[in-house]
Amino acid sequence: MSVRESFDYVVVGAGSAGAVLAARLTEDPGTSVLLLEAGGPAESDHISVPAAFPNLFKTRWDWNYQTTEQKQLGRRAYWPRMKALGGCSSMNAMIYIRGNAADYDTWRDDHGAHGWGYDDVLPYFRRAEANSRLGGPLHGTDGPLHVEDRRYTHDLTHAWVESAVATGMARNDDFNGATQEGAGLYQVTCHQGRRWSTARAYLDPAADRPNLTVRTGALAEKVVVEGGRAVGVQYQHGRGTQTSYAAAEVLLCGGAVNSPQLLMLSGIGPGAHLREVGVDVVLDQPAVGANLHDHPALPLVFETRGTTDLAELNTLGAFARAKLMGRGPLTSNVGEGGGFWRTRESLPAPDLQAHVAPSGFWDNGLHEPTSRKVTVAPTLVHVASRGSLRLRSADPRWHPDIDPGYYDDQADLDAMVAGVRRMLDVVGTGPLAELVAGPGLPTMRWGADPTDAQIEEHLRAETQTLYHPVGTCAMGDDDRAVVDPELRVRGVEGLRVVDASVMPMVTRGNTNAPTIMIGEKAADLLRGRAAVGAGATSGKDHR
Numbered sequence: 001m002s003v004r005e006s007f008d009y010v011v012v013g014a015g016s017a018g019a020v021l022a023a024r025l026t027e028d029p030g031t032s033v034l035l036l037e038a039g040g041p042a043e044s045d046h047i048s049v050p051a052a053f054p055n056l057f058k059t060r061w062d063w064n065y066q067t068t069e070q071k072q073l074g075r076r077a078y079w080p081r082m083k084a085l086g087g088c089s090s091m092n093a094m095i096y097i098r099g100n101a102a103d104y105d106t107w108r109d110d111h112g113a114h115g116w117g118y119d120d121v122l123p124y125f126r127r128a129e130a131n132s133r134l135g136g137p138l139h140g141t142d143g144p145l146h147v148e149d150r151r152y153t154h155d156l157t158h159a160w161v162e163s164a165v166a167t168g169m170a171r172n173d174d175f176n177g178a179t180q181e182g183a184g185l186y187q188v189t190c191h192q193g194r195r196w197s198t199a200r201a202y203l204d205p206a207a208d209r210p211n212l213t214v215r216t217g218a219l220a221e222k223v224v225v226e227g228g229r230a231v232g233v234q235y236q237h238g239r240g241t242q243t244s245y246a247a248a249e250v251l252l253c254g255g256a257v258n259s260p261q262l263l264m265l266s267g268i269g270p271g272a273h274l275r276e277v278g279v280d281v282v283l284d285q286p287a288v289g290a291n292l293h294d295h296p297a298l299p300l301v302f303e304t305r306g307t308t309d310l311a312e313l314n315t316l317g318a319f320a321r322a323k324l325m326g327r328g329p330l331t332s333n334v335g336e337g338g339g340f341w342r343t344r345e346s347l348p349a350p351d352l353q354a355h356v357a358p359s360g361f362w363d364n365g366l367h368e369p370t371s372r373k374v375t376v377a378p379t380l381v382h383v384a385s386r387g388s389l390r391l392r393s394a395d396p397r398w399h400p401d402i403d404p405g406y407y408d409d410q411a412d413l414d415a416m417v418a419g420v421r422r423m424l425d426v427v428g429t430g431p432l433a434e435l436v437a438g439p440g441l442p443t444m445r446w447g448a449d450p451t452d453a454q455i456e457e458h459l460r461a462e463t464q465t466l467y468h469p470v471g472t473c474a475m476g477d478d479d480r481a482v483v484d485p486e487l488r489v490r491g492v493e494g495l496r497v498v499d500a501s502v503m504p505m506v507t508r509g510n511t512n513a514p515t516i517m518i519g520e521k522a523a524d525l526l527r528g529r530a531a532v533g534a535g536a537t538s539g540k541d542h543r
Contacts, residue, residue: 006245007034007213009526010233011253012220012262015087016198016512017499018253020128020519023144023202025526026212033211034244035203036218036235038258039083042090048194049322050150051310051330054365056082056091065257065399072407073460078364079402080467081257085216086199088255092467092512094188094195094333095355096147098125098176099507099514102349111504112477114485115531116521123532124520125176125513131187138177144201145516146191150336152329153185154310154358156374156435157336161185163430164354167422169339180508181350183339189512190333193326198516220258221396223250223266223495225282230495236396249494249526253519256469256501257389260289261400263473263482264391268492278394283491287482289389291471293506294404296463297355297379298416299362300423301440309372310334310359334361340381340508343418350508351382352419354426355466360440364464373440376427378419379466381508384409389472406463413456416463420455468511473501480504486525487518498522 011022014037022035044061046052057080058064065079082091101118108117122138129140132148164183165171172182189196206212217237224232224243232245252259263269267282269289274281313329322330334357340350360373387405392398407413427436428448439446443461446454473482473489482489483502489495500515507514524531 004245006247007032008246008248009033009251010244010246011035011251012233013037013087013253013255013258013499014085014199014203014214015082015253015255015499016089016515017519017522018251019086019198019202020516021251021253021498021523022212022214023206024520024523026206026209028527029209029211031211033213035212035214036220036233037085037214037216038219039085040216042084042086042197042199045323047090047197049319049330050094050188050190050193050195050333051314051322052319053091053093053334056080057364057366061091063257063399065402068401068403070404070406072413073463077406077463077465079465079469080364081255085203085214086197088467089189089197089512090195090199092510093335094190095186095335095510096176096189096513097186097509098517099509100180100349103505103507107475107504111475112481112485113475113504114477116475116485120531121517121521124517127532128516128520134174134177144205145189145198146196146201147187148190150185150188150190150333151193151327151331153336154329154332156304156307156309156358156432157185157356159431159435160356160374160376160426161337163432164339164426166430167426169341172339175340175509180340181342183337183354185337186333186335188333190331193322193331219396220254220262221265223252223262223268225266225492229493246494249496252495252497253499255499256292256472257400257402259497259499259501260389260472261391261396263288263489265394265396268489273390277391279391285482285491287474287480289472290386291474291480291504292387292389292402292404292469293383293385293471294406295379295381295383295466295468295506296406296412296416297377297466298420298459298463299441300376300378300420300427300444301360301362302374302376302427303437303440304372304374304435305437307372307435309369309374310357311369312372332358334359334365341422343415343422347382349382351380351415352422353379353381353509354423355379362441362462362464374436376423378416378423380412380416380419381506382415383506384411404469407459413459416459417452417455420459468506470500470503470506470511473497474504475502476504487522496522
């Protein structure tokens with residue numbers, strides 16, 4: 001007779017939130033956790049070397065998702081997502097951005113995410129952070145997540161910052177400080193020049209705990225629900241299928257794609273849709289998979305003159321130096337600098353962000369540049385368009401239908417057109433103008449003053465994801481919400497979602513740090529602890 005395997009918690013997904021959750025929960029030696037990860041250990045050299053992350057795309061490390069054909073683009077979009085310990089924190093560009101205070105206050109005030117205002121979440125950002133340069137009251141210095149100034153920054157990035165300042169942007173040396181707006185260099189989640197993922201920050205220190213079991217190569221098939229309560233997870237492992245049980249709760253941490261997919265595979269989702277694909281309905285919840293949105297980015301690629309670029313410096317010697325010593329040009333995270341600004345002064349917070357790469361980076365970096373280039377990418381960070389995620393099959397190995405609805409709301413397209421114009425102004429001003437020789441992509445068919453139609457043509461041809469999908473298990477206090485403000489799935493006991501899918505609205509900026517924060521706060525919710533810093537205020541000038 002087989003023994004029923006049981007833990008206090010079963011966590012599905014060892015990514016940016018799941019790794020945090022498993023590590024924090026097992027700080028209590030009396031709490032047992034099973035952490036399931038579909039991928040394997042994060043062992044590739046391309047993970048630790050910061051500039052090498054695009055080499056992970058379309059490999060065994062990648063879920064390799066594609067969206068549905070986007071009506072406004074006339075094509076599908078590629079979505080890389082990491083399949084390994086650390087999740088996308090083992091594949092991302094390592095930019096440490098928390099978002100704007102207005103994001104979290106909007107979660108609370110407009111979406112019913114009580115307890116998730118800026119003053120509520122700031123202590124969790126601080127608890128996670130070990131910043132090498134910045135300190136209190138807005139930054140942490142002794143958390144598990146190392147944040148540092150990059151060891152290498154190319155002259156092209158410095159030139160972009162100076163040119164942005166020359167066009168009227170404020171200089172900003174801390175996008176997570178008192179104000180988000182302005183231009184500067186990004187801090188990164190690295191330690192001594194190497195990537196510092198949640199696998200490194202949280203799982204490695206917890207690896208020897210007897211109350212933590214990490215099981216890789218485990219593809220979840222469904223949450224087992226009995227009598228309206230989640231009691232375990234059925235998953236593929238090795239050559240068979242097994243079920244592990246949770247005495248306390250099941251915690252889904254698969255991200256904006258995998259968490260709603262697993263809920264629907266478990267019979268929790270839009271009832272009519274589930275019946276269409278042959279899944280028995282456990283709970284008819286139309287909000288599962290709805291509210292999908294992402295940050296769209298547009299590469300503006302320019303030929304350069306009188307300078308090098310990062311691609312030229314990508315040599316075997318430089319790779320070895322970065323791997324062994326944490327030094328040299330490949331300690332660049334590629335997206336070295338940028339900034340935030342508003343396309344209209346009436347906006348309460350920035351709606352655009354720039355990412356600057358001292359090389360040619362388009363179509364997710366899948367093309368090897370053959371000449372020296374620089375890329376400036378305006379990115380929409382206040383997104384009006386909404387899409388959805390749906391199953392294509394009851395087989396968990398099938399990728400779901402992913403429709404982010406890029407530019408379906410005209411306001412998003414208008415904002416990006418304005419963003420392109422602002423970036424063209426920066427490129428044509430100051431020291432960067434001396435280094436730019438001309439357009440570097442065939443779709444940039446314009447002269448000094450392009451029409452809106454020409455810019456829109458480039459947007460439709462070249463827009464790509466900035467790898468920040470959210471919202472498919474949104475948090476709130478009404479029928480639009482999949483989870484309540486304590487991240488409990490509404491209508492099913494013993495089941496929570498803890499990842500970027502619970503964001504009712506995407507944050508302004510890169511989403512890895514906010515996802516780690518969600519994991520930190522969820523750990524306290526589960527342990528019944530008072531919120532970190534409860535009652536403290538930070539000042540509401542971060543906007």
